[in-house]
Amino acid sequence: xxxxxxxxxxxxxxxxxxxxxxxxxxxxxxxxxxxxxxxxxxxxxxxxxxxxxxxxxxxxxxxxxxxxxxxxxxxxxxxxxxxxxxxxxxxxxxxxxxxxxxxxxxxxxxxxxxxxxxxxxxxxxxxxxxxxxxxxxxxxxxxxxxxxxxxxxxxxxxxxxxxxxxxxxxxxxxxxxxxxxxxxxxxxxxxxxxxxxxxxxxxxxxxxxxxxxxxxxxxxxxxxxxxxxxxxxxxxxxxxxxxxxxxxxxxxxxxxxxxxxxxxxxxxxxxxxxxxxxxxxxxxxxxxxxxxxxxxxxxxxxxxxxxxx
Ligand SMILES: Nc1ncnc2c1ncn2[C@@H]1O[C@H](COP(=O)(O)OP(=O)(O)OP(=O)(O)O)[C@@H](O)[C@H]1O
Numbered sequence: 001x002x003x004x005x006x007x008x009x010x011x012x013x014x015x016x017x018x019x020x021x022x023x024x025x026x027x028x029x030x031x032x033x034x035x036x037x038x039x040x041x042x043x044x045x046x047x048x049x050x051x052x053x054x055x056x057x058x059x060x061x062x063x064x065x066x067x068x069x070x071x072x073x074x075x076x077x078x079x080x081x082x083x084x085x086x087x088x089x090x091x092x093x094x095x096x097x098x099x100x101x102x103x104x105x106x107x108x109x110x111x112x113x114x115x116x117x118x119x120x121x122x123x124x125x126x127x128x129x130x131x132x133x134x135x136x137x138x139x140x141x142x143x144x145x146x147x148x149x150x151x152x153x154x155x156x157x158x159x160x161x162x163x164x165x166x167x168x169x170x171x172x173x174x175x176x177x178x179x180x181x182x183x184x185x186x187x188x189x190x191x192x193x194x195x196x197x198x199x200x201x202x203x204x205x206x207x208x209x210x211x212x213x214x215x216x217x218x219x220x221x222x223x224x225x226x227x228x229x230x231x232x233x234x235x236x237x238x239x240x241x242x243x244x245x246x247x248x249x250x251x252x253x254x255x256x257x258x259x260x261x262x263x264x265x266x267x268x269x270x271x272x273x274x275x276x277x278x279x280x281x282x283x284x285x286x287x288x289x290x291x292x293x294x295x296x297x298x299x300x301x302x303x304x305x306x307x308x309x
Contacts, residue, residue: 186217
């Protein structure tokens with residue numbers, strides 16, 4: 001494995017990209033010197049997946065997947081469309097149950113937890129899903145305040161401070177009074193990110209965060225994901241098709257195809273992987289092991305059949 005970035009201690013607040021306020025300082029004693037080290041459930045691995053299989057009807061979506069998501073890392077999960085990436089995130093968060101295998105988060109076996117314990121664990125996971133729209137009749141401030149109002153008893157003054165800090169972290173403190181309809185797509189995604197980190201999660205899961213973004217917004221989001229991860233001491237799982245952007249911030253990449261892990265390693269290791277599956281996806285080749293054509297009978301047979309749809 002390649003060299004890793006030093007990990008930051010978890011600060012009380014996160015400063016924004018380009019902010020004049022200082023970013024959180026890394027633990028002066030260094031990441032290896034924490035007194036808790038070694039006593040953490042699961043050790044260095046926050047999410048441990050073993051032999052995970054999941055079907056939808058007769059379709060095998062994931063097949064015997066093993067993964068280790070290391071604490072403090074940005075771990076990317078990449079692969080062609082329909083290959084089970086979103087399903088994997090839903091399994092990690094306990095929204096779906098596996099047919100076989102186990103998922104441990106911080107030493108807790110997700111699918112054996114009772115309702116209350118699962119709810120508590122989920123609160124430690126921020127999620128930025130593609131469909132995670134903002135509440136359209138609430139302004140930016142209220143959208144970020146929403147999870148805090150729902151899940152905490154914070155007084156108005158503390159709540160206001162926290163919301164402003166989260167908005168500052170995504171560079172949108174000045175946009176607090178805007179309504180979602182007044183935001184660009186990139187701003188809306190950043191507000192959703194501020195909302196996702198409102199409850200100070202340990203981990204954040206991103207499902208295609210760059211989809212539909214222009215290059216500038218995409219660049220901002222890429223930087224933000226890495227900076228938030230490091231400054232807030234998060235662990236990030238990033239599902240994305242955007243090869244270059246993702247490779248630029250990931251510590252580790254899993255490439256999955258047809259529900260199986262076909263490669264894993266640092267971005268450098270994946271870039272050097274010569275397998276046809278990996279190259280087709282990483283280089284965006286239109287045909288290869290993943291066929292352009294959905295399985296069908298020979299074209300001539302189809303065309304010669306008269307009067308059949
Ligand atoms: N609710 C559902 N009911 C039935 N099948 C589903 C459902 N959700 C997903 N699938 C199927 O499961 C497979 C994996 O879907 P999934 O969304 O996990 O893929 P993905 O890799 O995230 O795709 P994309 O990159 O296009 O978002 C697909 O074949 C999809 O059609």
